[in-house]
Amino acid sequence: MENLSFLIVIFAALATPLLMANFHISNLPTAVAEIVVGIILGQSFFNVIHVNTSLTQMSSLGVIILLFLSGMEIDFSLFSPKADGDKKIWSPLKIAIYSFAALLITAFLLGLLLQTTGLFKEMTLAALIFSTIALGVVIAALKEKELLSKPFGQTILLIAALGEVIPLVTLTIYATVHSAHPGRVWLISLIFLAAIFLLKRSKSIYKFFENIDKSTTQLDIRLAFFLIFALVSVAEQVGAENILGAFLAGIVMKLLRPKEETQDKLTSLGYGFFIPIFFIVTGAKLNIPGLFKDKSALILIPIFLVGFFLAKLPIYLVLKKRFKVTNAWAGTFLSTTTITLVLPALTVGRNLKLITNAQSGAFTIAAIIVCLIAPVLFNKFYQPEAEDMKKTSVHFIGANLITIPIAQQLTKGWYNVKLYTDKLDNYRTYNSEADITYLKELTPEALKAAGAFDTDIAVMAYADHKEDFRLSQWALAEKVPRIIARFESKNVADDQYDILAQQGVEVFNTFEANISMLRSMIESPATFKIITDTDSGLFEVIVHNRRFTGIELKNLPFVDKITIARIYRDKQFFAPHGDTEIHVGDHLIFTGNKAEISDIRQQLEKDN
Secondary structure, rough: HHHHHHHHHHHHHHHHHHHHHHHHOOOOOHHHHHHHHHHOOOOOOOOOOOOHHHHHHHHHHHHHHHHHHHHHOOHHHOOOOOEEEEEEEEHHHHHHHHHHHHHHHHHHHHHEEEEEOOOOHHHHHHHHHHHOOOOHHHHHHHHOOOOOOOOOOOHHHHHHHHHHHHHHHHHHHHHHHHHEEEEEHHHHHHHHHHHHHHHHHHHHHHHHHHHHOOOOOOOOHHHHHHHHHHHHHHHOOOOOOOHHHHHHHHHHHHHOOOOHHHHHHHHHHHHHHHHHHHHHHHHHOOOHHHHHHOEEEHHHHHHHHHHHHHHHHHHHHHHOOOOOOHHHHHHHHHHHOOOOOHHHHHHHHOOOOOOHHHHHHHHHHHHHHHHHHEEEEEEOOOOOOOOOOOEEEEEEEEOOOOHHHHHHHOOOOEEEEEEEEHHHHHHHOOOOOOOOEEEOOOOOOHHHOOOOOOEEEEEOOOOOHHHHHHHHHHHHHHOOOOOEOOOOOOOOOHHHHHHHHHHOOOOOOOOHHHHHHHHHHHHHHHHHHHHOOOEEEOOOEEEEEEEHHHEEHHHOOOOHHHHEEEEEEOOOEEEOOOOOOOOOOOEEEEEHHHHHHHHHHHHHHHOO
């Protein structure tokens, strides 16, 4: 019977996304759908899933992996504020801290209100439950929208992380204070010390792994599971919840800067097997009909339901400081999602005899309803931010016969192009043909004030190579991601060409380019025709969209429209095959119709 229940859960995990795709259910996150499937197959309705010891252990492992991956999803580079001209943009961390602080205040006020009215006497426990956020559901919803690497997604992720970790630590302290050993509260700090110790010790080891790792050892995955169970064990020994240890293990792993493939493999293991079991078993454990039989619980359900939404309402006021109004509401609704910590918090309350079964049941039902409604409202309200749809920006410093035609062609594709010049005659000649900014003087201050260095690609295109060298040095100082410099002179006595190459600046020379083009016409006339043809062309696209990570070339949705000739990866070119898997950062060199390139570039280069 135990094996049958496990088989049903595994089949349900496989069937749920298939059924959602078949019936075009897109507004409901897969995690929520899995909870609903668990409710239907569990003791609430068909009762074909019997939660036994094996399923309980697998479910516990699922939530541990879920929290570990949650810690790995946090992008620490977004923890500092960024300047946007004269306007100061609130960083995701700042928004998250302000949001959660406002949430805590509201949650405690609601707890006080419930205590005053006599509906729920444990004010602290009520505030703790109202402040919780289901990090797993939030991550699943953001992942499906491809928002985890966006400022909006990172902000909601950090709010949810605070809504999981702080209530988690608070719950541990709360349970310890009300237990027979309140003096052991200080031991919880040991788990944080253990995480710091493992981080420092693992840095050198992880670098060593990269030199000796191979497909049959998968040392990065072994290290990840060691970190998980080491910190989970420490958490359990000091009396903390094991999911706190798992979350800290994820943060430690993230700070080790693993390869993209490592995170992909861990995500595949988690979301492909362990995590769906947790969500389905969570639903299977609930006895909905039994809860509705209690009249006192029925009265409390709408009260607690309203409480969950009211507690998260201040988040909207903070989110709209940076994001559009609809997305502020979307983020608030998604942050309202709660289920993961509600159940253990209620279990603690019942074990300590601080709450009744009716109160526990009411909170459970309210949390389930919120978990079903909130993600749907999130999907309905969310609209892509301007930064989500951002095109690759290219700034040319120098407006002339070379840059103007290139700028005109690039603007037809997935590029935002601007030109800058200090030549008044050139400005007057070309300003009607392209977006050109005239600068009275060519200085670092003038270029910076005009936003010339606020770009993805900067092209130094003056005919004077010394001027382009100087401009390149300024761009390097401003940390422009990619710099291209025109360099018409390669005098042996002048080492500027080599200096630029060593600094990572891409250098082009029109004389060499003409030679290469003429040679191509002679040696490879068909290839030359591809490059210069008006309908088709040879293109290069860098893969940023993590949705394509691990996908084989033959399974690309647009593979019938292009022919991939080479892939540039780890500073090497290689000829791909149909079963070659795509990695983030791959340069795909392919031929295709010019009319299709904009859409393909948008899909592959979308930074998520």
